[in-house]
Amino acid sequence: MSAKAVITGIGVATPNGLGVEDFWAATRVGKNAIGPITRFDPSPYPSRLAGEIRGFEAEDHLPSRLIPQTDRMTRLALVAADCAFEDAGVKPGDIPEYDMGVVTASTSGGFEFGQNELKNLWSQGSQYVSAYQSFAWFYAVNSGQISIRNGMRGPSGVVVSDHAGGLDAIAQARRQIRKGSKLIFSGGFDASICPWGWVAQIAGGRLSTSEEPERAYLPFDRAASGYVPGEGGALLILEDEETARARGAQKIYGEIAGYGATIDPKPGSGREPGLRRAIEVALADAGAEPGDVDVVFADAAGTPRLDREEADAITAVFGPNGVPVTAPKTMTGRLYSGSAPVDVVSAVLAMREGLIPPTTNVELSPEYAIDLVTGQPRTASLRSALVLARGVGGFNSAVLVRAPH
Structure with a gap:
């Protein structure tokens, strides 16, 4: 039997919370x-709203030598890695370095760092x-x-599949655990709220141009007209269940039970x-039936065509309002x-508390036969x-997460 x-x-850093408890207190x-x-x-x-992480000062958390060589997204990821280690009750030296690896996802890379260096090139010259x-x-x-800072020499890599990449990276991490690695960091971080990054995002044609924060990003709403970008992400520590219990793991949030990608x-x-099809593959991989799923965390693209496709897929698998x-x-x-x-984090915390966080600000359009949790959280x-x-280019990914036994 494959390792669980x-x-x-x-380790999580989002516009509405830094750290597990702050993030969940806001999200719930x-x-x-x-x-x-x-x-x-x-x-x-034309687009002027974003989800920004306020009050994050990398200098308060990282050695000064790392600041000049890292983009904002990397600083966030490094701090999240530190938090994940602490949360798991593991120190980098506790596990052999070749038994620990890192698999992350990225959509844009270090845009802000690149922008600043291009500015130096054109304003001062190549020597700057x-x-x-x-x-x-x-x-x-x-x-x-992350691997250098923490002495992690095991299987490592990066997945680039736009918004779907975070799930694909987690699935790759699960593969490495099943192959015998003791501990794999996985997840994704992006932070491209800078002029160069902003122009690239606007060019994609999917950003909302609303200037009302509460009515700008409205998936499954009649007024849906694009999404609002944000910065941040989450890193998860994945371990083999037997190994984790043997070392006396302080907590087990849940199991990555199934995965599908198309x-x-x-x-x-x-x-x-x-x-x-991605949903069906994930369920089959987990040995689960549609009736076994208690909640779906939607991709929620925020454009009518993509919302329609997602709602139709959910309805096809689970039935209307199923x-x-x-x-x-x-x-x-x-x-x-x-x-x-971050949605995986929300999912395991929702299972821990028995509370589904809401889809804020949205008024569900009657054309979608889905049971969308809006307004208030639901027990x-x-x-x-x-x-x-889902990601630009046709990427679809689904992960089934189970609560710990």
Whole structure:
């Protein structure tokens, strides 16, 4: 029988909370963290709202030598890794270095670092460009910096599949646990709230241009017209369940029980999008039936076509209004590769408390036959949760998380 990959530590940084307890205290009650951009002047741009992490000073948490060589997303990820180690009750030296690895996801890499070095290049000359530019922008830099800082020499890598990447990275981490690794860090972080990153996001054509924080990101709502970006993400420590219990793990949040991934067919082909199939594969991988799923954490793209596709997939598998659905990312904005790992965190905390966090600000359109949890949190007995994520380019991923026994 394959080893069970369980979550034993969490490091999370989102616009509505830093650390597990702060994040959950805000999420469980629907605390909104979307607001006007403050990290740069957004007035020249059509989209001016974001989910920003306020009050984070990397210098308070990291050695000064790391600051000049890292982008904001990497600083957030490094601090989250420290928090996850502490949460799991593990120190880097406790486990042999070749038995620990890191698999993260990234959507954009270190955009802000790259922007600053390009500015130096054009305003002052090439001699003013940091040597760290050679890697600080790179998609794999979070995996690299985490592994170096913590002496982790086991299987490591990066997954780049847009918003779906966080789930794909977690699935890759589960594979490494099943192959014999003792501990794998996994998840995703992105932080591209800077002019260069902002222009790239606007060019995608899916950003909301609303200037009302409470009415800008409205998945499954008649007024849906795009999403609001955010920054942050989550890192999970995955371990083999037997190994975790043998070392006296302080807590086990849940099990990564099933995973499925598909690619959408070519646009215009007339074929069904791949999300339904990804859900079915994840359930089959977990040995679960649709009736075993107690809540779905939706991708919640926030555009009519993509919302329709997701609602249809959920309805096809679970039946009309067949399972509670929620999208707490409406509080923070979409965190790109960080969104789905944050949803996994929300899922295990929801199971821990028996409380489904709400999809804030949304009025469900009657055209969608889904049981969307809006307005207030909903109490429920939760033993398993399905997390969905979709990315530009046709990526679909689904992960089934089970509560610990």
